[in-house]
Amino acid sequence: MSIHRKNVLGAVFLAILGLLPLFLNSYWVDVLNSIGIYAILGLSLNLIVGHSGLFNLGHAAFYAVGAYTAAILNTHFHIPVLWLLPLCALTAGLFALVIARPIIHLRGDYLCIVTIGIGEIVRIALINNIFGITGGANGIFGISRPSILGLTLRTPTHFFYLILVFTLLTIFLFHLLEYSRFGRALNFLREDAVAAEGSGINTAHYKLAAFVLGAAWAGMVGNIYAAKMTIISPESFTFWESVLMFAIVILGGSGSIFGVLLGAALIVGLPELFREFASARMLVFGAAMVAMMIFRTQGILPPRPRSYDLFETVEGERKA
Amino acid sequence: MSLLSIQRLTKNFGGLTAVNNVSFDVEQGSVVGLIGPNGAGKTTVFNLITGIYQPDQGAISFEQASLLRLPTHRIVSLGIARTFQTIRLFQNMSVLENVLAGCHCRMKSGILSSMFHFPRQQREERAAIDRALKALDFVGLRDQAENLSKNLSYGNQRLLEIARALGTEPRLLVLDEPAGGMNENETAQLVSLIERIRGMGITVLLIEHDMSLVMRVCEQIVVLEYGSKIAEGSPEEIQRNERVIAAYLGTEDG
Incomplete structure (x- = not known):
C-alpha cells in the first residue's frame, strides 16, 4: 500500500514538474535546466564519491571532455550533436580510464589532490588551445542546435524536456545499478576495501569502473550542455564546477539518489531565489554548508538500506 | 594429496623475521589449528596464504597450483575464504x-x-x-x-x-580467532558450527587462543613461536610436547 502511495506521489510530482514551464518565464525554466544538469552531474559523481568513497574533485574535467568532443565534432564535421552522445560518453570514459589507471590505488586525500590537479590540467590545456582544436580561451562557438524528430530545440522549454528525460533515465538506470552486483561491489569497497578484497571482490577493477562510468556519464552531460549553450569555453569547466558537484553529493546525501537531486535543487536553486541579497547569499550558503557538516554529516537525505525479497524460491516456486 | 601445502615460508618486516622457514600441510577434509603465543606470526601466515602479503621466500600451493603473486580476490575465487581477527564487516x-x-x-x-x-x-x-x-x-x-x-x-x-x-563457496576456510570475544555458550555453538562446516566437506584452518576449542575441533595442530614452527601433531601430542609447554608457560630457568 505504501509503495502504491509512493508511486502516486511520484507521478503527481512528475506531472507538476512537467507542467512547470507553462507557468514560468524562460529565466526560471533555465534555472530548472541548470538544476537538472547539475543533478545528473551530481548523480554521475555520486557513483565515484558517494557509492565508492573515492574523493574526486576534478569531475569537471570529464564534463569538459564530453562537451568539447561534441563541440569539435559538430562544428568540424557537422554531425548532429545529440548523435554524439555515445561518443562523448566514450571519450570521457576513455580519458578517465587513462588518467585514473595509474592513480586509482591512492587513498582518500591523496587521490583528491591528484584529481584537483587533473581538473586544472584539462582546463589550462583547453585555454592553451591544445592540438589547435579547442579554440583557446574563447572556446568554440557555432554549435548547431540539436533536433529531435524534425523539431529543432531552441527555447529553454525545449531543453527542459530533453534534460528532464535524461535525468529520469539516469535516475532509473542508477537505481537499478544500486540493486545489483556492481552497485553493491562499489559500496563494499567504500565500507572496507581490505574486507572487500578478502571477500573476493576485485577492488582495483571496481574503483576504476566507478571512475570510468561516472566520467562517461558526465561526458554525456557535457554534450547536452554544449547543445544547450551552442558555445562553450574553458571558464565553464573550472575548479569551482567540480567543487559544486562535490558539494551537491556531500550535502544532499552521499550515495543517495534523492539526496543528490535535493542537493542539486538546493545548491543551484537557492542562490537564484536569494539573488536580491547579492553578495550576502554566498555567505549564507557557506554558513549553511558548515552547519550541515557539523550537525548532519551524512547529508540531508542519506541513503536508506536496500531491501530485498527474502522469500526463498524453491525450484522456481515461491514458499511463504 | 594435501589441499594446501606451505613450504619453507619466510617473511621479514624490516629487521624482524615474522615468519621463519615454516612448512606444513593441510589435508583435504581436516580441521587444522595454528597456535602460538602472541606475536608468533600466526596472522602473518594467514596473510601470506590469502595474498595480502607476499613471502620473501618459500612456496604456497593450493590444489597443486602456486598461489604466489596472485591477488587476494583471485585466491578467494580459487576457493580459499577467510575471516579477520579484528572483525571487518561492511558495517x-x-x-x-x-x-x-x-x-x-x-x-x-x-x-x-x-x-x-x-x-x-x-x-x-x-x-x-x-x-x-x-x-x-x-x-x-x-x-x-x-x-x-x-x-x-x-x-x-x-x-x-x-x-x-x-x-564464496570455499574449499578451504581460514578462520582467524573465530572465538575471540565470545562467551562460553557462543563458543560451544561455534564448535558445532565448525564441525558442521567440516561435514560439508570444507577444510578448516584456524588460529585460536581458546585451547579447549582447539583441542576439541582440531585433529592436527601446528605450533609457532617467534615465527618458527616448534611442533606439529595431534592434540594429544601437542599437549605433551615439552617445547610447547615451555613456550606457553615459560621454563624454570626462565
Whole structure:
C-alpha cells in the first residue's frame, strides 16, 4: 500500500514538474535546466564519491571532455550533436580510464589532490588551445542546435524536456545499478576495501569502473550542455564546477539518489531565489554548508538500506 | 594429496623475521589449528596464504597450483575464504548484503547487465540471495538478514564473517580467532558450527587462543613461536610436547 502511495506521489510530482514551464518565464525554466544538469552531474559523481568513497574533485574535467568532443565534432564535421552522445560518453570514459589507471590505488586525500590537479590540467590545456582544436580561451562557438524528430530545440522549454528525460533515465538506470552486483561491489569497497578484497571482490577493477562510468556519464552531460549553450569555453569547466558537484553529493546525501537531486535543487536553486541579497547569499550558503557538516554529516537525505525479497524460491516456486 | 601445502615460508618486516622457514600441510577434509603465543606470526601466515602479503621466500600451493603473486580476490575465487581477527564487516550494510559480498565472486553480471537488469542478471541475483539466505540459516542468523551488521552482537558479527566466507563457496576456510570475544555458550555453538562446516566437506584452518576449542575441533595442530614452527601433531601430542609447554608457560630457568 505504501509503495502504491509512493508511486502516486511520484507521478503527481512528475506531472507538476512537467507542467512547470507553462507557468514560468524562460529565466526560471533555465534555472530548472541548470538544476537538472547539475543533478545528473551530481548523480554521475555520486557513483565515484558517494557509492565508492573515492574523493574526486576534478569531475569537471570529464564534463569538459564530453562537451568539447561534441563541440569539435559538430562544428568540424557537422554531425548532429545529440548523435554524439555515445561518443562523448566514450571519450570521457576513455580519458578517465587513462588518467585514473595509474592513480586509482591512492587513498582518500591523496587521490583528491591528484584529481584537483587533473581538473586544472584539462582546463589550462583547453585555454592553451591544445592540438589547435579547442579554440583557446574563447572556446568554440557555432554549435548547431540539436533536433529531435524534425523539431529543432531552441527555447529553454525545449531543453527542459530533453534534460528532464535524461535525468529520469539516469535516475532509473542508477537505481537499478544500486540493486545489483556492481552497485553493491562499489559500496563494499567504500565500507572496507581490505574486507572487500578478502571477500573476493576485485577492488582495483571496481574503483576504476566507478571512475570510468561516472566520467562517461558526465561526458554525456557535457554534450547536452554544449547543445544547450551552442558555445562553450574553458571558464565553464573550472575548479569551482567540480567543487559544486562535490558539494551537491556531500550535502544532499552521499550515495543517495534523492539526496543528490535535493542537493542539486538546493545548491543551484537557492542562490537564484536569494539573488536580491547579492553578495550576502554566498555567505549564507557557506554558513549553511558548515552547519550541515557539523550537525548532519551524512547529508540531508542519506541513503536508506536496500531491501530485498527474502522469500526463498524453491525450484522456481515461491514458499511463504 | 594435501589441499594446501606451505613450504619453507619466510617473511621479514624490516629487521624482524615474522615468519621463519615454516612448512606444513593441510589435508583435504581436516580441521587444522595454528597456535602460538602472541606475536608468533600466526596472522602473518594467514596473510601470506590469502595474498595480502607476499613471502620473501618459500612456496604456497593450493590444489597443486602456486598461489604466489596472485591477488587476494583471485585466491578467494580459487576457493580459499577467510575471516579477520579484528572483525571487518561492511558495517553500514545489511547482514544479507554482507553475505552477498561473498557470493560476488561466484556471480558474473557486469556493468551493463547490472544497469539494465537483463533476465539473466535477475535470475543470478535471485539465486545469489537464496544462497546467501541459506548461508545465514546455516550459521543461525537468518532472522537478522535485514538488520545492519553493526547492530549485531559481537558473537553474531563473528558468525556473520563466517557466513560471508561461506558465501564464496570455499574449499578451504581460514578462520582467524573465530572465538575471540565470545562467551562460553557462543563458543560451544561455534564448535558445532565448525564441525558442521567440516561435514560439508570444507577444510578448516584456524588460529585460536581458546585451547579447549582447539583441542576439541582440531585433529592436527601446528605450533609457532617467534615465527618458527616448534611442533606439529595431534592434540594429544601437542599437549605433551615439552617445547610447547615451555613456550606457553615459560621454563624454570626462565
